[in-house]
Amino acid sequence: MRYxxxxxxxxxxxxxxxxxxxxxLLLRAGFITKLASGIYNYLPTGLRVIKKVSEIVREEMNxxxxxxxxxxxxxxxxxxxESKRWNDYGKELLRIKDRKGNDFVFGPxxxxxxxxxxxxxxxxxKNLPVNLYQIQTKFRDxxxxxxxxxxxxxxxxxxxxxFDSDEEGMDVSYQKMRTAYYNIFKRCGLSFRxxxxxxxxxxxxxxxxxxxxxxxxxxxxxxxxxxEYSSNIESAKxxxxxxxxxxxxxxKVATPQKQTIKDVCEFLQKEEQFSAKALLYKNENNEVxxxxxxGDDELNEIxxxxxxxxxxxxxxxxxxxxxxxxxxxxIGPVNFPNKDIKIICDKRLENINSLVVxxxxxxxxxxxxxxxxxxxxETKDLRVVKEFxxxxxxKNGKLKKIRGIEVGHIFKLGLKYSQSMKASFLDKNGKAKPxxxxxxxxxxxxxxxxxxxxxxxxxxxxxxxxxxxFEIEIVSLDTRSDEIKKYCEELYSxxxxxxxxxxxxxxxxxxxxxxxxxxxxxxxxxxxxxxxNFKDSKVEVSDRKTQEKYLIDKDDVVEYVSKIRDELYKxxxx
RNA sequence: CGGGGUGUAGCGCAGCUUGGUUAGCGCACCUGCCUUGGGAGCAGGGGGUCGGUGGUUCGAAUCCACUCACCCCGACCA
Numbered sequence: 001m002r003y004x005x006x007x008x009x010x011x012x013x014x015x016x017x018x019x020x021x022x023x024x025l026l027l028r029a030g031f032i033t034k035l036a037s038g039i040y041n042y043l044p045t046g047l048r049v050i051k052k053v054s055e056i057v058r059e060e061m062n063x064x065x066x067x068x069x070x071x072x073x074x075x076x077x078x079x080x081x082e083s084k085r086w087n088d089y090g091k092e093l094l095r096i097k098d099r100k101g102n103d104f105v106f107g108p109x110x111x112x113x114x115x116x117x118x119x120x121x122x123x124x125x126k127n128l129p130v131n132l133y134q135i136q137t138k139f140r141d142x143x144x145x146x147x148x149x150x151x152x153x154x155x156x157x158x159x160x161x162x163f164d165s166d167e168e169g170m171d172v173s174y175q176k177m178r179t180a181y182y183n184i185f186k187r188c189g190l191s192f193r194x195x196x197x198x199x200x201x202x203x204x205x206x207x208x209x210x211x212x213x214x215x216x217x218x219x220x221x222x223x224x225x226x227x228e229y230s231s232n233i234e235s236a237k238x239x240x241x242x243x244x245x246x247x248x249x250x251x252k253v254a255t256p257q258k259q260t261i262k263d264v265c266e267f268l269q270k271e272e273q274f275s276a277k278a279l280l281y282k283n284e285n286n287e288v289x290x291x292x293x294x295g296d297d298e299l300n301e302i303x304x305x306x307x308x309x310x311x312x313x314x315x316x317x318x319x320x321x322x323x324x325x326x327x328x329x330x331i332g333p334v335n336f337p338n339k340d341i342k343i344i345c346d347k348r349l350e351n352i353n354s355l356v357v358x359x360x361x362x363x364x365x366x367x368x369x370x371x372x373x374x375x376x377x378e379t380k381d382l383r384v385v386k387e388f389x390x391x392x393x394x395k396n397g398k399l400k401k402i403r404g405i406e407v408g409h410i411f412k413l414g415l416k417y418s419q420s421m422k423a424s425f426l427d428k429n430g431k432a433k434p435x436x437x438x439x440x441x442x443x444x445x446x447x448x449x450x451x452x453x454x455x456x457x458x459x460x461x462x463x464x465x466x467x468x469x470f471e472i473e474i475v476s477l478d479t480r481s482d483e484i485k486k487y488c489e490e491l492y493s494x495x496x497x498x499x500x501x502x503x504x505x506x507x508x509x510x511x512x513x514x515x516x517x518x519x520x521x522x523x524x525x526x527x528x529x530x531x532x533n534f535k536d537s538k539v540e541v542s543d544r545k546t547q548e549k550y551l552i553d554k555d556d557v558v559e560y561v562s563k564i565r566d567e568l569y570k571x572x573x574x
Numbered sequence: 575c576g577g578g579g580u581g582u583a584g585c586g587c588a589g590c591u592u593g594g595u596u597a598g599c600g601c602a603c604c605u606g607c608c609u610u611g612g613g614a615g616c617a618g619g620g621g622g623u624c625g626g627u628g629g630u631u632c633g634a635a636u637c638c639a640c641u642c643a644c645c646c647c648g649a650c651c652a
Contacts, residue, residue, distance in 0.1 A: 012601060142651075
């Protein structure tokens with residue numbers, strides 16, 4: 001591509017709509033442009049990146065035996081009513097009506113459609129397993145779109161769906177996808193790791209997320225420093241060791257004006273770890289729960305929702321607490337005044353012999369409270385794990401927290417959709433059975449942007465070669481020298497003939513502009529032709545990442561560059 | 575949805591408090607000269623319903639009301 005004909009328009013200034021580097025760089029380098037909140041156009045260079053990521057995904061999916069299809073983006077509401085998600089998906093689902101007033105949705109995901117396709121054709125176990133995938137634009141009306149392609153409302157996603165005749169088959173399909181995902185992200189040049197995840201509203205049993213490691217990531221990950229355990233904070237577990245405290249009798253004590261854990265503990269001269277706080281939540285059916293956790297712990301709302309079979313939990317506000325007959329600041333499990341509210345206790349409290357808890361009486365707390373002696377409650381894992389706690393897998397390693405960008409997610413769905421949508425096949429015995437399904441997503445644009453977040457410097461993007469818009473860039477610094485122009489033109493057409501992926505900056509611009517644009521756009525291998533070196537029959541070849549420069553004889557450039565290219569690819573081999 | 579903020583040329587901004595010429599600056603863009611290894615210089619030029627609607631006023635970018643859009647912080651997701 002000639003730069004002058006390439007529709008490449010860079011911006012010198014920081015873009016105020018972008019608050020993280022990768023978003024800012026995508027805009028400044030002219031890869032994308034915003035159309036509306038969370039909705040972007042891909043310009044020629046941006047599209048080239050999207051296509052390269054897509055192609056890697058496609059190759060690995062095909063290698064894993066999946067088949068590419070393309071499903072409709074606009075889907076009839078009927079299927080969503082069958083799966084019950086017409087109600088459950090909420091406002092994120094973009095609902096539209098046709099001219100007759102019939103309800104449709106713009107697909108945010110395709111479990112319903114793909115299940116409909118498969119149930120139509122696959123009636124026999126003999127035709128299973130099957131894995132269908134597509135790469136396509138999705139729409140989710142996010143509450144808060146952010147960070148450009150990182151969390152757009154409209155975005156390009158690869159979604160795959162596996163169908164098996166039994167659970168073992170589903171496990172095999174899942175493992176194949178897992179391997180494919182490792183290959184894909186490795187080939188994209190990303191530093192990533194897979195972590196255990198909560199299955200969320202999509203449902204199902206096992207689930208892993210693929211996280212690109214980055215301090216700007218929106219997800220918090222817990223990893224073990226000595227084994228392979230890693231998990232999203234949402235689902236992370238840990239082994240905690242409590243200090244010992246001797247059993248004491250239950251005693252009511254005055255705690256005037258003291259409501260917070262910190263104030264109460266300070267006043268009573270007790271450590272916060274030997275106190276328990278009570279948090280009140282209601283779920284989507286307005287059932288109210290009281291969660292009791294150690295004073296210095298934090299409630300994990302995902303775990304809490306799971307423990308109560310709730311879809312969504314929201315904290316009670318002050319009015320609602322009062323209406324429930326409780327006293328804010330003094331709520332505790334002993335003599336709990338409202339029998340309709342179920343108390344669920346974090347299992348960590350089982351090991352504490354003496355707790356400070358609210359007395360449900362203004363200005364009073366209990367000391368010495370003990371679970372199963374002074375109050376009863378079901379126990380569950382409810383807390384957010386903390387750094388330096390022990391690994392639940394190897395028991396010895398310490399946990400640490402890092403941040404990541406979720407670029408892929410794989411699930412075992414099980415029978416969730418096949419049952420609700422009555423999608424079944426006949427087994428060996430002629431008996432109808434629902435398919436065992438799995439679903440597997442990759443955010444294509446998010447992957448591209450995550451690569452920038454992980455690979456950039458103060459001058460611009462440093463693309464991994466496999467997903468760069470171009471692999472090689474020729475920059476002519478002296479467009480008016482006939483000799484140099486002739487050389488560059490010949491070099492360019494020679495490289496095109498050799499099928500090299502090259503951008504040729506033929507613009508009649510000053511050196512500074514061209515060199516800065518080159519750094520900003522981030523093409524990995526650069527060839528700079530200027531008269532300073534050309535008089536000695538040399539051109540400069542440099543590496544975007546290391547900034548190392550080499551003077552190469554002008555007739556050896558193609559060969560030299562091809563060699564570097566192969567080396568760069570070698571580092572990304574699976 | 576709750577909290578905070580911003581809308582003036584393609585991008586980045588000033589002007590608004592205290593209403594009053596033809597709405598201004600930098601970058602980008604066009605023409606000419608000059609310049610060519612790190613975003614040059616000089617001269618000339620094009621581009622705006624000041625987010626929208628309504629109001630107050632002799633007069634509104636500026637004051638008032640409503641409204642829309644966008645951004646940032648929290649709960650959701652690829």
